[in-house]
Amino acid sequence: MNRLLPLLTAACLLAAGAARAQYVTNLTLMKNQFLTGEPVVAQVTVINRSGADVVLGGHGGRDWLQFEITESSGRRLAPVTIGSDQAITIKAGAANKQTVEISGGYSTADLGTFNMVANVLHPITGQYYSSNKVRMTITDSKSYLFDQPFGVPDGFPNAGRARRYNIILFRELNTLLLYSRVTDEKSGAYLATLLLGPVIMVSQPQISIDAKNKLHVFFLAQPHIYCHAIVNPDGKVFKRSYYRDDDGNRPALLMAGGVGQVVGGVYFDPSAPPPEKKKMRKASERPPGL
Incomplete structure:
Protein backbone atom coordinates (compact mmCIF):
# COMPACT_ATOMS: atom_id res chain seq x y z
CA MET A 1 0.00 0.00 0.00
CA ASN A 2 1.26 3.44 -0.87
CA ARG A 3 1.78 5.37 2.33
CA LEU A 4 2.75 8.87 3.32
CA LEU A 5 5.78 9.08 5.57
CA PRO A 6 5.98 11.65 8.39
CA LEU A 7 6.07 15.33 7.52
CA LEU A 8 9.55 16.71 7.14
CA THR A 9 10.75 20.23 7.77
CA ALA A 10 9.52 23.09 5.61
CA ALA A 11 12.02 24.27 3.05
CA CYS A 12 12.57 27.15 0.69
CA LEU A 13 12.72 26.37 -3.01
CA LEU A 14 14.07 28.70 -5.69
CA ALA A 15 12.08 27.89 -8.80
CA ALA A 16 10.11 29.76 -11.43
CA GLY A 17 6.51 28.85 -12.20
CA ALA A 18 3.89 30.06 -14.60
CA ALA A 19 2.46 33.48 -13.79
CA ARG A 20 -0.97 32.08 -12.94
CA ALA A 21 0.25 28.93 -11.19
CA GLN A 22 -1.21 28.20 -7.78
CA TYR A 23 1.85 26.13 -6.80
CA VAL A 24 5.53 25.85 -7.53
CA THR A 25 6.41 22.18 -7.13
CA ASN A 26 9.68 20.29 -7.10
CA LEU A 27 10.30 16.52 -7.21
CA THR A 28 13.47 14.75 -6.13
CA LEU A 29 14.22 11.06 -5.58
CA MET A 30 16.30 9.76 -2.68
CA LYS A 31 18.32 7.98 -5.37
CA ASN A 32 17.94 7.37 -9.08
CA GLN A 33 18.72 3.65 -9.40
CA PHE A 34 16.54 0.94 -7.88
CA LEU A 35 16.49 -2.84 -7.78
CA THR A 36 13.47 -4.74 -9.02
CA GLY A 37 10.71 -4.60 -6.39
CA GLU A 38 12.39 -1.90 -4.31
CA PRO A 39 10.12 0.93 -3.06
CA VAL A 40 10.70 4.33 -4.65
CA VAL A 41 11.16 7.10 -2.07
CA ALA A 42 10.43 10.59 -3.38
CA GLN A 43 10.40 14.09 -1.89
CA VAL A 44 7.78 16.54 -3.12
CA THR A 45 8.15 20.22 -2.24
CA VAL A 46 5.20 22.58 -2.74
CA ILE A 47 5.27 26.38 -2.53
CA ASN A 48 1.77 27.79 -2.15
CA ARG A 49 1.43 30.78 -4.53
CA SER A 50 -2.39 30.84 -4.49
CA GLY A 51 -2.61 33.72 -2.02
CA ALA A 52 -4.66 31.69 0.47
CA ASP A 53 -4.05 28.81 2.84
CA VAL A 54 -4.54 25.37 1.29
CA VAL A 55 -5.58 22.15 3.04
CA LEU A 56 -4.60 18.87 1.35
CA GLY A 57 -5.88 15.42 2.24
CA GLY A 58 -7.65 14.70 5.49
CA HIS A 59 -10.14 11.97 6.36
CA GLY A 60 -12.45 11.50 3.38
CA GLY A 61 -10.53 14.05 1.29
CA ARG A 62 -9.44 13.58 -2.30
CA ASP A 63 -6.08 12.06 -3.17
CA TRP A 64 -3.87 15.12 -3.42
CA LEU A 65 -0.77 13.68 -5.07
CA GLN A 66 -0.41 11.84 -8.36
CA PHE A 67 2.74 10.35 -9.88
CA GLU A 68 2.91 10.15 -13.66
CA ILE A 69 5.44 7.54 -14.85
CA THR A 70 6.55 7.20 -18.46
CA GLU A 71 8.80 4.61 -20.08
CA SER A 72 11.73 5.76 -22.18
CA SER A 73 9.71 4.70 -25.25
CA GLY A 74 7.03 7.23 -24.31
CA ARG A 75 4.42 4.74 -23.06
CA ARG A 76 2.67 5.94 -19.92
CA LEU A 77 2.08 3.60 -17.01
CA ALA A 78 -1.06 3.76 -14.90
CA PRO A 79 -0.77 6.83 -12.63
CA VAL A 80 -0.16 6.34 -8.91
CA THR A 81 -2.41 8.41 -6.63
CA ILE A 82 -1.69 9.06 -2.95
CA GLY A 83 -3.78 10.62 -0.21
CA SER A 84 -3.41 11.29 3.49
CA ASP A 85 -5.76 10.66 6.40
CA GLN A 86 -4.10 13.57 8.18
CA ALA A 87 -4.84 17.02 6.78
CA ILE A 88 -1.84 18.97 5.52
CA THR A 89 -2.11 22.76 5.71
CA ILE A 90 0.15 24.92 3.56
CA LYS A 91 0.06 28.60 4.49
CA ALA A 92 -0.07 31.19 1.75
CA GLY A 93 3.45 31.79 0.47
CA ALA A 94 4.90 28.94 2.53
CA ALA A 95 6.82 25.88 1.37
CA ASN A 96 6.08 22.35 2.47
CA LYS A 97 8.07 19.17 1.86
CA GLN A 98 6.65 15.64 2.01
CA THR A 99 8.49 12.33 1.78
CA VAL A 100 6.46 9.64 0.01
CA GLU A 101 7.15 5.95 -0.39
CA ILE A 102 5.71 4.41 -3.54
CA SER A 103 5.17 0.66 -3.31
CA GLY A 104 2.43 -1.86 -3.90
CA GLY A 105 0.31 0.11 -6.37
CA TYR A 106 3.46 0.83 -8.32
CA SER A 107 6.14 -1.81 -8.17
CA THR A 108 9.54 -1.49 -9.81
CA ALA A 109 8.90 -4.79 -11.55
CA ASP A 110 9.88 -3.74 -15.08
CA LEU A 111 13.50 -3.14 -16.00
CA GLY A 112 14.47 -0.01 -17.89
CA THR A 113 14.61 3.77 -17.65
CA PHE A 114 11.57 5.79 -16.61
CA ASN A 115 10.60 9.45 -16.22
CA MET A 116 8.48 10.58 -13.29
CA VAL A 117 6.45 13.74 -12.67
CA ALA A 118 4.53 14.65 -9.51
CA ASN A 119 1.13 16.34 -9.90
CA VAL A 120 -0.21 18.16 -6.81
CA LEU A 121 -3.91 18.96 -6.38
CA HIS A 122 -5.15 22.49 -5.73
CA PRO A 123 -8.43 21.56 -3.98
CA ILE A 124 -10.16 24.92 -4.50
CA THR A 125 -9.88 24.84 -8.30
CA GLY A 126 -9.62 21.05 -8.68
CA GLN A 127 -6.55 21.46 -10.89
CA TYR A 128 -3.26 19.58 -10.64
CA TYR A 129 0.08 21.38 -10.93
CA SER A 130 3.08 19.48 -12.25
CA SER A 131 6.63 19.27 -10.96
CA ASN A 132 9.87 18.94 -12.84
CA LYS A 133 10.66 15.61 -14.51
CA VAL A 134 13.12 13.17 -12.88
CA ARG A 135 14.66 10.04 -14.33
CA MET A 136 15.06 6.69 -12.62
CA THR A 137 16.55 3.37 -13.69
CA ILE A 138 15.25 -0.04 -12.64
CA THR A 139 17.78 -2.83 -12.73
CA ASP A 140 18.33 -6.18 -11.04
CA SER A 141 21.05 -8.35 -9.60
CA LYS A 142 21.24 -12.02 -8.75
CA SER A 143 24.61 -11.78 -7.08
CA TYR A 144 23.33 -13.56 -3.98
CA LEU A 145 25.49 -13.86 -0.89
CA PHE A 146 22.73 -15.86 0.77
CA ASP A 147 19.79 -17.88 -0.55
CA GLN A 148 17.83 -19.98 1.92
CA PRO A 149 14.22 -21.26 2.10
CA PHE A 150 11.96 -20.74 5.11
CA GLY A 151 8.33 -21.09 6.09
CA VAL A 152 6.19 -18.11 7.08
CA PRO A 153 5.50 -18.52 10.83
CA ASP A 154 2.21 -17.88 12.61
CA GLY A 155 1.49 -14.23 13.22
CA PHE A 156 2.39 -13.15 9.69
CA PRO A 157 0.17 -13.08 6.58
CA ASN A 158 0.20 -16.30 4.54
CA ALA A 159 1.50 -18.38 7.44
CA GLY A 160 2.84 -21.72 6.23
CA ARG A 161 3.80 -20.48 2.77
CA ALA A 162 7.28 -21.38 1.53
CA ARG A 163 9.55 -18.43 0.80
CA ARG A 164 13.22 -17.66 0.39
CA TYR A 165 15.53 -15.10 1.91
CA ASN A 166 18.07 -13.56 -0.47
CA ILE A 167 20.92 -11.23 0.39
CA ILE A 168 22.10 -9.32 -2.67
CA LEU A 169 25.43 -7.59 -3.23
CA PHE A 170 24.97 -4.74 -5.72
CA ARG A 171 27.52 -2.25 -7.03
CA GLU A 172 26.30 1.29 -7.65
CA LEU A 173 29.04 3.47 -9.14
CA ASN A 174 31.86 3.23 -6.57
CA THR A 175 29.71 1.93 -3.71
CA LEU A 176 28.81 -1.64 -2.75
CA LEU A 177 25.25 -1.96 -1.41
CA LEU A 178 23.63 -4.78 0.52
CA TYR A 179 19.96 -5.63 -0.09
CA SER A 180 17.57 -8.13 1.45
CA ARG A 181 14.86 -9.78 -0.62
CA VAL A 182 11.98 -12.13 0.16
CA THR A 183 10.87 -14.35 -2.74
CA ASP A 184 7.83 -16.58 -3.00
CA GLU A 185 9.09 -20.15 -3.38
CA LYS A 186 6.23 -21.32 -5.61
CA VAL A 199 28.87 -2.58 2.85
CA ILE A 200 32.66 -2.90 3.00
CA MET A 201 33.66 -6.39 1.97
CA VAL A 202 37.00 -6.55 3.78
CA SER A 203 34.91 -8.37 6.38
CA GLN A 204 32.52 -11.07 5.15
CA PRO A 205 28.91 -10.44 6.26
CA GLN A 206 27.44 -12.89 8.78
CA ILE A 207 23.97 -14.08 7.76
CA SER A 208 21.69 -16.45 9.71
CA ILE A 209 18.01 -17.32 10.28
CA ASP A 210 16.85 -17.50 13.90
CA ALA A 211 14.28 -19.80 15.55
CA LYS A 212 11.43 -17.41 14.65
CA ASN A 213 12.52 -17.41 10.99
CA LYS A 214 13.78 -13.85 11.15
CA LEU A 215 16.85 -13.08 9.08
CA HIS A 216 19.92 -11.62 10.82
CA VAL A 217 22.51 -9.78 8.72
CA PHE A 218 25.68 -8.42 10.34
CA PHE A 219 28.07 -6.46 8.13
CA LEU A 220 30.73 -3.77 8.06
CA ALA A 221 28.93 -0.58 7.01
CA GLN A 222 31.76 1.95 7.52
CA PRO A 223 35.33 1.66 8.74
CA HIS A 224 35.05 0.27 12.31
CA ILE A 225 31.22 0.54 12.25
CA TYR A 226 29.09 -2.62 11.95
CA CYS A 227 25.36 -2.90 11.23
CA HIS A 228 23.05 -5.58 12.62
CA ALA A 229 19.83 -5.74 10.57
CA ILE A 230 16.95 -8.08 11.43
CA VAL A 231 14.43 -8.76 8.65
CA ASN A 232 10.93 -10.11 9.30
CA PRO A 233 9.43 -12.96 7.22
CA ASP A 234 7.29 -10.34 5.42
CA GLY A 235 10.48 -8.67 4.17
CA LYS A 236 10.29 -5.59 6.40
CA VAL A 237 13.23 -4.54 8.55
CA PHE A 238 12.34 -5.36 12.16
CA LYS A 239 15.38 -3.69 13.71
CA ARG A 240 18.62 -2.04 12.66
CA SER A 241 21.41 -1.29 15.15
CA TYR A 242 25.08 -0.33 14.93
CA TYR A 243 28.24 -1.26 16.82
CA ARG A 244 31.77 0.16 16.86
CA ASP A 245 35.00 -1.80 16.78
CA ASP A 246 36.53 -0.43 19.98
CA ASP A 247 40.31 -0.78 20.33
CA GLY A 248 40.38 -4.11 18.54
CA ASN A 249 37.32 -5.46 20.38
CA ARG A 250 35.58 -6.38 17.16
CA PRO A 251 31.82 -7.10 17.40
CA ALA A 252 30.37 -10.28 15.90
CA LEU A 253 27.00 -11.95 15.45
CA LEU A 254 26.48 -14.95 17.73
CA MET A 255 23.63 -17.40 17.14
CA ALA A 256 22.93 -19.48 20.25
CA GLY A 257 19.74 -21.39 21.04
CA GLY A 258 18.04 -20.02 17.96
CA VAL A 259 18.59 -16.43 19.11
CA GLY A 260 20.88 -13.92 17.42
CA GLN A 261 22.83 -11.37 19.42
CA VAL A 262 25.89 -9.18 18.96
CA VAL A 263 28.87 -9.82 21.20
CA GLY A 264 31.87 -7.53 21.57
CA GLY A 265 32.30 -4.00 20.37
CA VAL A 266 30.44 -0.95 21.66
CA TYR A 267 26.89 0.10 20.79
CA PHE A 268 26.92 3.05 18.40
CA ASP A 269 24.15 5.59 17.75
CA PRO A 270 24.78 7.23 14.35
CA SER A 271 22.28 10.01 15.16
CA ALA A 272 24.00 11.03 18.41
CA PRO A 273 26.20 14.16 18.33
CA PRO A 274 29.95 13.49 18.40
CA PRO A 275 31.55 13.62 21.86
CA GLU A 276 33.18 16.91 22.80
CA LYS A 277 36.91 17.01 22.52
CA LYS A 278 38.84 17.63 25.69
CA LYS A 279 40.02 21.21 25.85
CA MET A 280 43.67 21.97 26.44
CA ARG A 281 44.17 23.53 29.85
CA LYS A 282 45.95 26.87 29.96
CA ALA A 283 49.22 27.20 31.82
CA SER A 284 47.54 29.64 34.23
CA GLU A 285 45.07 26.88 35.21
CA ARG A 286 47.76 24.48 36.41
CA PRO A 287 47.69 23.62 40.10
CA PRO A 288 50.38 25.31 42.21
CA GLY A 289 53.74 23.59 42.14
CA LEU A 290 53.38 22.21 38.61
Missing part, protein backbone atom coordinates in the same frame (compact mmCIF):
# COMPACT_ATOMS: atom_id res chain seq x y z
CA SER A 187 5.81 -18.41 -8.02
CA GLY A 188 9.30 -16.91 -7.80
CA ALA A 189 7.74 -13.45 -7.34
CA TYR A 190 9.73 -10.82 -5.47
CA LEU A 191 7.64 -9.92 -2.42
CA ALA A 192 9.97 -7.33 -0.87
CA THR A 193 13.33 -5.83 -1.80
CA LEU A 194 14.91 -3.46 0.71
CA LEU A 195 18.22 -1.64 0.96
CA LEU A 196 20.12 -2.55 4.13
CA GLY A 197 22.95 -0.11 3.49
CA PRO A 198 26.48 0.27 2.09
Whole structure:
Protein backbone atom coordinates (compact mmCIF):
# COMPACT_ATOMS: atom_id res chain seq x y z
CA MET A 1 0.00 0.00 0.00
CA ASN A 2 1.26 3.44 -0.87
CA ARG A 3 1.78 5.37 2.33
CA LEU A 4 2.75 8.87 3.32
CA LEU A 5 5.78 9.08 5.57
CA PRO A 6 5.98 11.65 8.39
CA LEU A 7 6.07 15.33 7.52
CA LEU A 8 9.55 16.71 7.14
CA THR A 9 10.75 20.23 7.77
CA ALA A 10 9.52 23.09 5.61
CA ALA A 11 12.02 24.27 3.05
CA CYS A 12 12.57 27.15 0.69
CA LEU A 13 12.72 26.37 -3.01
CA LEU A 14 14.07 28.70 -5.69
CA ALA A 15 12.08 27.89 -8.80
CA ALA A 16 10.11 29.76 -11.43
CA GLY A 17 6.51 28.85 -12.20
CA ALA A 18 3.89 30.06 -14.60
CA ALA A 19 2.46 33.48 -13.79
CA ARG A 20 -0.97 32.08 -12.94
CA ALA A 21 0.25 28.93 -11.19
CA GLN A 22 -1.21 28.20 -7.78
CA TYR A 23 1.85 26.13 -6.80
CA VAL A 24 5.53 25.85 -7.53
CA THR A 25 6.41 22.18 -7.13
CA ASN A 26 9.68 20.29 -7.10
CA LEU A 27 10.30 16.52 -7.21
CA THR A 28 13.47 14.75 -6.13
CA LEU A 29 14.22 11.06 -5.58
CA MET A 30 16.30 9.76 -2.68
CA LYS A 31 18.32 7.98 -5.37
CA ASN A 32 17.94 7.37 -9.08
CA GLN A 33 18.72 3.65 -9.40
CA PHE A 34 16.54 0.94 -7.88
CA LEU A 35 16.49 -2.84 -7.78
CA THR A 36 13.47 -4.74 -9.02
CA GLY A 37 10.71 -4.60 -6.39
CA GLU A 38 12.39 -1.90 -4.31
CA PRO A 39 10.12 0.93 -3.06
CA VAL A 40 10.70 4.33 -4.65
CA VAL A 41 11.16 7.10 -2.07
CA ALA A 42 10.43 10.59 -3.38
CA GLN A 43 10.40 14.09 -1.89
CA VAL A 44 7.78 16.54 -3.12
CA THR A 45 8.15 20.22 -2.24
CA VAL A 46 5.20 22.58 -2.74
CA ILE A 47 5.27 26.38 -2.53
CA ASN A 48 1.77 27.79 -2.15
CA ARG A 49 1.43 30.78 -4.53
CA SER A 50 -2.39 30.84 -4.49
CA GLY A 51 -2.61 33.72 -2.02
CA ALA A 52 -4.66 31.69 0.47
CA ASP A 53 -4.05 28.81 2.84
CA VAL A 54 -4.54 25.37 1.29
CA VAL A 55 -5.58 22.15 3.04
CA LEU A 56 -4.60 18.87 1.35
CA GLY A 57 -5.88 15.42 2.24
CA GLY A 58 -7.65 14.70 5.49
CA HIS A 59 -10.14 11.97 6.36
CA GLY A 60 -12.45 11.50 3.38
CA GLY A 61 -10.53 14.05 1.29
CA ARG A 62 -9.44 13.58 -2.30
CA ASP A 63 -6.08 12.06 -3.17
CA TRP A 64 -3.87 15.12 -3.42
CA LEU A 65 -0.77 13.68 -5.07
CA GLN A 66 -0.41 11.84 -8.36
CA PHE A 67 2.74 10.35 -9.88
CA GLU A 68 2.91 10.15 -13.66
CA ILE A 69 5.44 7.54 -14.85
CA THR A 70 6.55 7.20 -18.46
CA GLU A 71 8.80 4.61 -20.08
CA SER A 72 11.73 5.76 -22.18
CA SER A 73 9.71 4.70 -25.25
CA GLY A 74 7.03 7.23 -24.31
CA ARG A 75 4.42 4.74 -23.06
CA ARG A 76 2.67 5.94 -19.92
CA LEU A 77 2.08 3.60 -17.01
CA ALA A 78 -1.06 3.76 -14.90
CA PRO A 79 -0.77 6.83 -12.63
CA VAL A 80 -0.16 6.34 -8.91
CA THR A 81 -2.41 8.41 -6.63
CA ILE A 82 -1.69 9.06 -2.95
CA GLY A 83 -3.78 10.62 -0.21
CA SER A 84 -3.41 11.29 3.49
CA ASP A 85 -5.76 10.66 6.40
CA GLN A 86 -4.10 13.57 8.18
CA ALA A 87 -4.84 17.02 6.78
CA ILE A 88 -1.84 18.97 5.52
CA THR A 89 -2.11 22.76 5.71
CA ILE A 90 0.15 24.92 3.56
CA LYS A 91 0.06 28.60 4.49
CA ALA A 92 -0.07 31.19 1.75
CA GLY A 93 3.45 31.79 0.47
CA ALA A 94 4.90 28.94 2.53
CA ALA A 95 6.82 25.88 1.37
CA ASN A 96 6.08 22.35 2.47
CA LYS A 97 8.07 19.17 1.86
CA GLN A 98 6.65 15.64 2.01
CA THR A 99 8.49 12.33 1.78
CA VAL A 100 6.46 9.64 0.01
CA GLU A 101 7.15 5.95 -0.39
CA ILE A 102 5.71 4.41 -3.54
CA SER A 103 5.17 0.66 -3.31
CA GLY A 104 2.43 -1.86 -3.90
CA GLY A 105 0.31 0.11 -6.37
CA TYR A 106 3.46 0.83 -8.32
CA SER A 107 6.14 -1.81 -8.17
CA THR A 108 9.54 -1.49 -9.81
CA ALA A 109 8.90 -4.79 -11.55
CA ASP A 110 9.88 -3.74 -15.08
CA LEU A 111 13.50 -3.14 -16.00
CA GLY A 112 14.47 -0.01 -17.89
CA THR A 113 14.61 3.77 -17.65
CA PHE A 114 11.57 5.79 -16.61
CA ASN A 115 10.60 9.45 -16.22
CA MET A 116 8.48 10.58 -13.29
CA VAL A 117 6.45 13.74 -12.67
CA ALA A 118 4.53 14.65 -9.51
CA ASN A 119 1.13 16.34 -9.90
CA VAL A 120 -0.21 18.16 -6.81
CA LEU A 121 -3.91 18.96 -6.38
CA HIS A 122 -5.15 22.49 -5.73
CA PRO A 123 -8.43 21.56 -3.98
CA ILE A 124 -10.16 24.92 -4.50
CA THR A 125 -9.88 24.84 -8.30
CA GLY A 126 -9.62 21.05 -8.68
CA GLN A 127 -6.55 21.46 -10.89
CA TYR A 128 -3.26 19.58 -10.64
CA TYR A 129 0.08 21.38 -10.93
CA SER A 130 3.08 19.48 -12.25
CA SER A 131 6.63 19.27 -10.96
CA ASN A 132 9.87 18.94 -12.84
CA LYS A 133 10.66 15.61 -14.51
CA VAL A 134 13.12 13.17 -12.88
CA ARG A 135 14.66 10.04 -14.33
CA MET A 136 15.06 6.69 -12.62
CA THR A 137 16.55 3.37 -13.69
CA ILE A 138 15.25 -0.04 -12.64
CA THR A 139 17.78 -2.83 -12.73
CA ASP A 140 18.33 -6.18 -11.04
CA SER A 141 21.05 -8.35 -9.60
CA LYS A 142 21.24 -12.02 -8.75
CA SER A 143 24.61 -11.78 -7.08
CA TYR A 144 23.33 -13.56 -3.98
CA LEU A 145 25.49 -13.86 -0.89
CA PHE A 146 22.73 -15.86 0.77
CA ASP A 147 19.79 -17.88 -0.55
CA GLN A 148 17.83 -19.98 1.92
CA PRO A 149 14.22 -21.26 2.10
CA PHE A 150 11.96 -20.74 5.11
CA GLY A 151 8.33 -21.09 6.09
CA VAL A 152 6.19 -18.11 7.08
CA PRO A 153 5.50 -18.52 10.83
CA ASP A 154 2.21 -17.88 12.61
CA GLY A 155 1.49 -14.23 13.22
CA PHE A 156 2.39 -13.15 9.69
CA PRO A 157 0.17 -13.08 6.58
CA ASN A 158 0.20 -16.30 4.54
CA ALA A 159 1.50 -18.38 7.44
CA GLY A 160 2.84 -21.72 6.23
CA ARG A 161 3.80 -20.48 2.77
CA ALA A 162 7.28 -21.38 1.53
CA ARG A 163 9.55 -18.43 0.80
CA ARG A 164 13.22 -17.66 0.39
CA TYR A 165 15.53 -15.10 1.91
CA ASN A 166 18.07 -13.56 -0.47
CA ILE A 167 20.92 -11.23 0.39
CA ILE A 168 22.10 -9.32 -2.67
CA LEU A 169 25.43 -7.59 -3.23
CA PHE A 170 24.97 -4.74 -5.72
CA ARG A 171 27.52 -2.25 -7.03
CA GLU A 172 26.30 1.29 -7.65
CA LEU A 173 29.04 3.47 -9.14
CA ASN A 174 31.86 3.23 -6.57
CA THR A 175 29.71 1.93 -3.71
CA LEU A 176 28.81 -1.64 -2.75
CA LEU A 177 25.25 -1.96 -1.41
CA LEU A 178 23.63 -4.78 0.52
CA TYR A 179 19.96 -5.63 -0.09
CA SER A 180 17.57 -8.13 1.45
CA ARG A 181 14.86 -9.78 -0.62
CA VAL A 182 11.98 -12.13 0.16
CA THR A 183 10.87 -14.35 -2.74
CA ASP A 184 7.83 -16.58 -3.00
CA GLU A 185 9.09 -20.15 -3.38
CA LYS A 186 6.23 -21.32 -5.61
CA SER A 187 5.81 -18.41 -8.02
CA GLY A 188 9.30 -16.91 -7.80
CA ALA A 189 7.74 -13.45 -7.34
CA TYR A 190 9.73 -10.82 -5.47
CA LEU A 191 7.64 -9.92 -2.42
CA ALA A 192 9.97 -7.33 -0.87
CA THR A 193 13.33 -5.83 -1.80
CA LEU A 194 14.91 -3.46 0.71
CA LEU A 195 18.22 -1.64 0.96
CA LEU A 196 20.12 -2.55 4.13
CA GLY A 197 22.95 -0.11 3.49
CA PRO A 198 26.48 0.27 2.09
CA VAL A 199 28.87 -2.58 2.85
CA ILE A 200 32.66 -2.90 3.00
CA MET A 201 33.66 -6.39 1.97
CA VAL A 202 37.00 -6.55 3.78
CA SER A 203 34.91 -8.37 6.38
CA GLN A 204 32.52 -11.07 5.15
CA PRO A 205 28.91 -10.44 6.26
CA GLN A 206 27.44 -12.89 8.78
CA ILE A 207 23.97 -14.08 7.76
CA SER A 208 21.69 -16.45 9.71
CA ILE A 209 18.01 -17.32 10.28
CA ASP A 210 16.85 -17.50 13.90
CA ALA A 211 14.28 -19.80 15.55
CA LYS A 212 11.43 -17.41 14.65
CA ASN A 213 12.52 -17.41 10.99
CA LYS A 214 13.78 -13.85 11.15
CA LEU A 215 16.85 -13.08 9.08
CA HIS A 216 19.92 -11.62 10.82
CA VAL A 217 22.51 -9.78 8.72
CA PHE A 218 25.68 -8.42 10.34
CA PHE A 219 28.07 -6.46 8.13
CA LEU A 220 30.73 -3.77 8.06
CA ALA A 221 28.93 -0.58 7.01
CA GLN A 222 31.76 1.95 7.52
CA PRO A 223 35.33 1.66 8.74
CA HIS A 224 35.05 0.27 12.31
CA ILE A 225 31.22 0.54 12.25
CA TYR A 226 29.09 -2.62 11.95
CA CYS A 227 25.36 -2.90 11.23
CA HIS A 228 23.05 -5.58 12.62
CA ALA A 229 19.83 -5.74 10.57
CA ILE A 230 16.95 -8.08 11.43
CA VAL A 231 14.43 -8.76 8.65
CA ASN A 232 10.93 -10.11 9.30
CA PRO A 233 9.43 -12.96 7.22
CA ASP A 234 7.29 -10.34 5.42
CA GLY A 235 10.48 -8.67 4.17
CA LYS A 236 10.29 -5.59 6.40
CA VAL A 237 13.23 -4.54 8.55
CA PHE A 238 12.34 -5.36 12.16
CA LYS A 239 15.38 -3.69 13.71
CA ARG A 240 18.62 -2.04 12.66
CA SER A 241 21.41 -1.29 15.15
CA TYR A 242 25.08 -0.33 14.93
CA TYR A 243 28.24 -1.26 16.82
CA ARG A 244 31.77 0.16 16.86
CA ASP A 245 35.00 -1.80 16.78
CA ASP A 246 36.53 -0.43 19.98
CA ASP A 247 40.31 -0.78 20.33
CA GLY A 248 40.38 -4.11 18.54
CA ASN A 249 37.32 -5.46 20.38
CA ARG A 250 35.58 -6.38 17.16
CA PRO A 251 31.82 -7.10 17.40
CA ALA A 252 30.37 -10.28 15.90
CA LEU A 253 27.00 -11.95 15.45
CA LEU A 254 26.48 -14.95 17.73
CA MET A 255 23.63 -17.40 17.14
CA ALA A 256 22.93 -19.48 20.25
CA GLY A 257 19.74 -21.39 21.04
CA GLY A 258 18.04 -20.02 17.96
CA VAL A 259 18.59 -16.43 19.11
CA GLY A 260 20.88 -13.92 17.42
CA GLN A 261 22.83 -11.37 19.42
CA VAL A 262 25.89 -9.18 18.96
CA VAL A 263 28.87 -9.82 21.20
CA GLY A 264 31.87 -7.53 21.57
CA GLY A 265 32.30 -4.00 20.37
CA VAL A 266 30.44 -0.95 21.66
CA TYR A 267 26.89 0.10 20.79
CA PHE A 268 26.92 3.05 18.40
CA ASP A 269 24.15 5.59 17.75
CA PRO A 270 24.78 7.23 14.35
CA SER A 271 22.28 10.01 15.16
CA ALA A 272 24.00 11.03 18.41
CA PRO A 273 26.20 14.16 18.33
CA PRO A 274 29.95 13.49 18.40
CA PRO A 275 31.55 13.62 21.86
CA GLU A 276 33.18 16.91 22.80
CA LYS A 277 36.91 17.01 22.52
CA LYS A 278 38.84 17.63 25.69
CA LYS A 279 40.02 21.21 25.85
CA MET A 280 43.67 21.97 26.44
CA ARG A 281 44.17 23.53 29.85
CA LYS A 282 45.95 26.87 29.96
CA ALA A 283 49.22 27.20 31.82
CA SER A 284 47.54 29.64 34.23
CA GLU A 285 45.07 26.88 35.21
CA ARG A 286 47.76 24.48 36.41
CA PRO A 287 47.69 23.62 40.10
CA PRO A 288 50.38 25.31 42.21
CA GLY A 289 53.74 23.59 42.14
CA LEU A 290 53.38 22.21 38.61
